[in-house]
Structures are given as C-alpha cells and as structure tokens.
Amino acid sequence: MNDRLAVRKTYKLYVNGAFPRSESGRTYEVTDSRGHFLANAARASRKDARDAVVAARGAFGKWSGMTAYNRGQVLYRVAEVMEGRHTQFCAEVEAGEGLSGSKARAAVDAAIDRWVWYAGWTDKLGAVLGGSNPVAGPYFDFSIPEPTGVVAVLAPQQSSLLGLVSVLAPVLAAGNTAVVVTSKQRPLPAVTLGEVLATSDVPGGVVNLLTGDAEELGPWLAEHADVDGIDLTGAPAGRAMELEREAAGTVKRVVRPSATEPDWSTDPGLSRITPFLETKTVWHPIGV
C-alpha cells in the first residue's frame, strides 16, 4: 500500500525563459476529462500578455538572425527533449483529453514527429518559397521569405499537445517569436512543453506560454500594436471575427479558425508557415 502524500502542483507561466507567477496572482483548477482535480495552473492576465510580447520582441532579433540551419538544429533538439518526457506527455494527454493509453501515445508520437518535421523545414523555406525572378531589365532579381515578427497564437482548445505543436512549431520554424495562449481546460501538456523549451537551446523569450483564458487575453493580443500576426485557431466560438477586426487596426497577419477544430493528424503542408512570412524582393543591378 502506497500511502505517500500526493505532491500538489501549482504551475506557473513560461515568459522570457523564466517561470513567473501571473502578475495578477490568479490561478485556476485544471481537471481531467472526468472532472477530477489534476493541478492548479496560473491564469494569465493582460499584463502577463504585455510582458510576454515585450519578451518576444526582445528575442526576435536573435532568433530571426540565426542561420536557418542553426534554427533547425535548435528545434530538433527540442524534439529530442520532448522524447525524453514522452511518458509525462502521454499521461497528461490521456488525463486531459480522456483518450485511451494507446491513442494518447499515438498523439504524443505524432506531436514529436510534427516538431521534427517543422525543424527540417527551416533551411528549405528559402528555396521553396523564394527564388530568382525573371525580369525585363538588367537586374538580378530575387525574393526571399523573412519572418513577420512577434506572433500571438491562440492554441487549439481540444488537442492539447498535437494541436499546440501544430500551431507553434510552424511559427518558430519561420523565424518568428511566439506568445501562446494555451488551451484553457487542458493546459498541462503546454506547461510541460515550457519545461522542455527551458531546458533545450531555445533562447528565452522566443516562446512564451500563457495558461489561461483566450477569451480574456485574445482581444489584448489582437489589439496590441507590437504584435505582427495572430493565429486565431483557439479563439472562443463566435469571437474570431471580432478579434480579426481588432487585429486589422495594426494590419496584423491573421490565420482564421476553421468552423470546427481541424484533424491535426493530417499533413499540414506549408499552410501554417506561409502566413507568417513576408517576401522580400531585391533588385540588384547587373551588367554595369
């Protein structure tokens, strides 16, 4: 008989490479799919979102300035560390999403594979999405994709790990930095991903994970003048249009949510990378 006392957990946010409590001091209870208590999570406030944007902006220069190859290596390293946490991820996905053990394992496997897949894309984007353009003049004309900047991500509410990875990894692979609002009911895999990111080689501030309510934080991020793009996948039902209108105030790149949460197991292609890339075209005089 094991009569050891349970270690009650109160998780914190992941902002700028550190694990602060919410500035508001708020927490909320996270339960499993049957309503049993799992842990306490920090409930981020708008000021946490503001701090996260400042951190993401500060980290953007370093992350986007890395060579694409190096960025790919760093992301691959994240997948390695995730693999080491495989059991923990499985337990959290199983409890949070109410999946069977084998389905949870499959979801975690797919999430890690997805991360590796995006890690491989970093140094291929230039070749696939850019190139030289034939122009009628004495110019060598070429286009290259460049990261957009700070991207706010409202992560999917249902798929807590595979969905999260599927929206976060493309943002990072493109060279952007991210402020992520995690699934409200199922934040634990995101918390663990924060611990993975903190112990891999990703510079602090590149990924900032806010557990809490997308309904509360979404408008602040959509209106924030220093956010360059927003992925509304996890936006509360019926609020996406409103958020998109707010985002238009500073002409953000917006990814609209589908009516129901997509099937994350299918091949996403480049559909989640290209919205957060800007094409720069250079006209270089030749023959003079």
Next chain:
Amino acid sequence: MTHVLDPDALPDEARALMAPPPPYDDVTRSDAAFRAFLHGLPGVDQVGAEARVAMLGTRSIKTTAKAWAIDTAISMVDLTTLEGADTPGKVRSLATKAKRPDPGDPTAPQVAAVCIYGDLAGVAVETLAGTGIHVAAVATAFPSGRASRAVKIADVQDAVANGADEIDMVIDRGAFLSGRYLDVFEEIVAVKEACARPGQDPAHLKVILETGELVTLDNVRRASWLAMLAGGDFIKTSTGKISPAATLPVCLVMLEAVRDFRAATGRQIGVKPAGGIRTTKDAMKHLVLVNETAGPDWLTPDWFRLGASSLLNDLLLQRQKLRTGHYSGPDYVTVD
C-alpha cells in the same frame, strides 16, 4: 563667535565668503567642526528605509491619477545623452524630441531639460531657443571627477559660456570617503561661483553625489547635507555610469534631507534621481516617494527631476495605452 581653541579654523574673511545659511553658518569653521557636524547627523535605519520604499512601491495608481502621474513625470524628465559617441546631430535630435516627445500627440508635455556634455551645450541651446526647456551640462571632469580644481572650474566656465543654464557637477568621492569634507565643500562653493553669468541669474547647480560609490545610506545623508550647505540648488543621485545608480532608499534619504534642510534654513533644494529609472512604474514609485517624504511642494519640475534616457519612451508608450485603450509598441516612439 570666535573659536580660538580650534587650531585649524579658517580665517574669518575666508569663511565669510562661503558661509552656509544660518543656523549652520558655523559648522564649516574647520575640518574638525564640519566632520563633527556631518557625523552628528542621525544615522539612517537602512532596513527601515528599504521597508518604507517597498511599502510605498505597492501603491496602486490607476486611470486619471495615472494619466496625471505620467504627464508630470514627462515634464520632470532631464532627457539625457552622455556617450563618448555623441554628435551635434544626436544632440539636435534629442532636443527636438524634448520639445515634442510624441510627434503623433501634441498634448504630450515637454520635458524639463536636456542633459549633455558641456561642449555640445551650444547645439542644444540653439535648438531649444524660446521653448523654456533648460540645457543642463555635466561638468567637473564628469563622471569620475578626477581632475585638478582649476580644470574642473574651467570645465564649468566653458559649459556656462556655451549657454548651459544648469550645471551637473560631480563631487570628489575620494576626498569625501577619506573624510576631507571641507575640501569637497570648498570645491562645490568654487564651482557655484563659476556658475555665475554676468547680467543673469547664475546657472543652476546640481551636485551629483554618486551614491553608488558612497556605500552606505549614512554617507548619502552626509553628502546630501554637505552639498546643500555648500549652496547646491539640486542634489542628484548618480552619474548613470556606476551601478547601482538611483535606488529608492537612496532617494528617500535625499528627500528627507531636503525636507529637513528647508525646515531648518528656509531654503528649498531640488532632488534629481538619475540612472536606472527605465519604466513608468519606477517613475511613479519615485513620485509617490516625493509626495510622501518631502511633500507636494516638490512635485514640480523646478524641484524634482528624473535623469533618464529610455524612461521617456516607456512613459510615452503608457500614455498611448491610456489614450487608445490598447498596448502600444516601440514602433510608435522615436528610436534614439
């Protein structure tokens, strides 16, 4: 009163030239007397000072009070650039920013002054003519203060001749820490004389104590009194070149000193924390400290300044947030 028993007492005529205001006109009669006076000041309870500023720092200031605090803080900023790489162009753009901090919002107030090296004061004076914004020049071998007195005086005279109407001098910390208080005092008096401008009021003298090098709060209190007795118009925490620079406990001690000095002599002295104040929150903590320590009389740019460079942008971002209702970003303020 004569002090025939004091062997190193100065001759009366020398003392008369630099006597502090009554009732302290007697304390500088000799090195020994001055040391006895400064060391006789009550000691500072460091733990108490830290606890007090921590308590005052928790004040929550929101909505209209916050808007007032931001505008007041902007109007108190001494916009500073003190780099070896400063150029006339950089000073001109800084002065332009001082005149209109937020180009997109004409309601944003002007700053109090620009603070630069003395050789560039002329450029700032030209750009700021007619605006009422002061030109403060650092002098006396800033930031170390390690030069002979003749060189320091020449430095001050040069800055005044270039049109600076405020002089930020550094005290000789070496002399202060080794207990030669009267040397420090005489130097401040001499610099004050060098601030004279024929036909006008003398340039305002701000005395930089460089509290980061004074080590203890007791020393900060002594240096504050020393600078006030010597005729400084402002006492300023730091050069900004040494860390720690302006901390709240240091500012508390200095504000207590100016409060007590006015109560005793009737002369009001200004306070300028400088260096390390980067966020609106820091600035508001300082304003709360001023109000609660020295009193609302000091809550004007004439008696309280914030020496800063990056602070202004943060104040403007917060101002924009209050005006528009959404968070702003560094793309919406000037890059300096």
